[in-house]
Amino acid sequence: MEVKQVKLIYFSPTGTTQKVLESIAEGIAVEDVEHINFTLPEGAQQIIPPFSDELVIIGAPVYGGRLPVDVIKRFKQLKASNTLAIIIVVYGNREFEDALLELKNLALELGFSPVAGGAFIGEHSFATEEVSIANGRPDSLDVQKAIDFGVKVKDRITALQSPDAQIDLDIPGRFPYEADGARAMAVSPVTKEDTCTVCDTCASVCPTAAISINESVATKIELCIRCCACIKYCPEKARVMEDEMWKNIANWLNENCNARKEPRIFGVDL
Ligand SMILES: Cc1cc2nc3c(=O)[nH]c(=O)nc-3n(C[C@H](O)[C@H](O)[C@H](O)COP(=O)(O)O)c2cc1C
Ligand code: SF4
Ligand code: SF4
Incomplete structure (x- = not known):
């Protein structure tokens, strides 16, 4: 063929x-x-x-x-x-x-x-x-x-x-x-108001329309799937994860999954 x-x-x-x-x-x-x-x-x-x-x-x-x-x-x-x-x-x-x-x-x-x-x-x-x-x-x-x-x-x-x-x-x-899939955590990235320029990039890359922008960035936590697109594409590094459980997972992965697959x-x- x-x-x-x-x-x-x-x-x-x-x-x-x-x-x-x-x-x-x-x-x-x-x-x-x-x-x-x-x-x-x-x-x-x-x-x-x-x-x-x-x-x-x-x-x-x-x-x-x-x-x-x-x-x-x-x-x-x-x-x-x-x-x-x-x-x-x-x-x-x-x-x-x-x-x-x-x-x-x-x-x-x-x-x-x-x-x-x-x-x-x-x-x-x-x-x-x-x-x-x-x-x-x-x-x-x-x-x-x-x-x-x-x-x-x-x-x-x-x-x-x-x-x-x-x-x-x-x-x-x-x-x-048997794997659980992504667990519901009811958390989303947050915006650092002091560095955010309200440029709209985060809203434009969000797959679930969880972000809306007026004078500042608002996030509907219940829509967030924690894909991290808004964090990775923010030109000002103004989107961050602050949730302690989420940060602990990232630290665990950093320590335990660093052998190259x-x-x-x-x-x-x-
Ligand atoms: C909520 C969530 C759960 C994830 N679970 C796993 C996982 O079980 N195992 C893994 O190795 N990576 C996991 N990842 C990492 C993604 O699979 C990986 O970063 C992938 O490259 C993202 O694809 P994308 O760039 O196309 O969005 C997870 C990412 C997210 C956001
Ligand atoms: S991408 Fe970053 S700088 Fe632009 S609006 Fe979103 S948080 Fe603010
Ligand atoms: S982490 Fe993903 S789903 Fe959640 S607000 Fe950011 S871009 Fe949207």
Whole structure:
């Protein structure tokens, strides 16, 4: 089978999942690459026509060893008919637990045919300059791995006789899922009024429209999913996490998850 078109489908508040998907697409090397970005509220509302014979790369971050709830809600509208899919999760160097299996099962439910998968590492959402957790990842080594993975998956698809070929993709994870997912914490980042310039960036990157701006920044805690996009993209470093439990988790990750993990891939050999 020839790969003529690639569609990247993703939810990626801090951009690491998107970067991994783009690198895989670089390895697949077709001219026609379309982005279906479900990260922002307006992106979540787009109506996507059913998929047919394109190749999709579908990716999400890992939250609490599972897919973020918003990913499931946003991806559920997708419909495919044996469309070949590469499934990708990106996690912050702790563990991906049941998330990739959950993405495989979701992809199958939507009508995709998962041909290969990968769990890549991205800078942890909770990482800061002071409390590093996989900072700077995906780095150049990760990007090269993603490109090489794309090359191999394309070779595998080219060797397939038809999209209906039986593909048995073995993905680690437990079912029923045992990981808890992101726990509700009823906390959100706060704004340092003395350095905030009310520039609007944080509101424009928030996937759940939890931030509104008038004369100052207001956050609806109940909508916040703690994705940390507002913290990472604030040009003044005026969005910070002050909650003690959240800071303790970040410190724990910094101390216990600092041994570099490498991407794991499934369905092809690198
Ligand atoms: C609420 C929440 C829970 C997370 N849970 C995990 C986890 O269980 N394991 C892990 O290694 N990383 C975890 N992470 C880190 C993200 O998976 C990681 O930073 C990912 O690269 C973010 O993707 P993005 O840049 O596409 O938003 C979590 C992040 C958030 C915001
Ligand atoms: S991005 Fe930062 S500086 Fe801009 S409005 Fe938000 S908190 Fe203020
Ligand atoms: S307010 Fe919450 S959901 Fe919105 S960008 Fe910030 S951390 Fe993410």
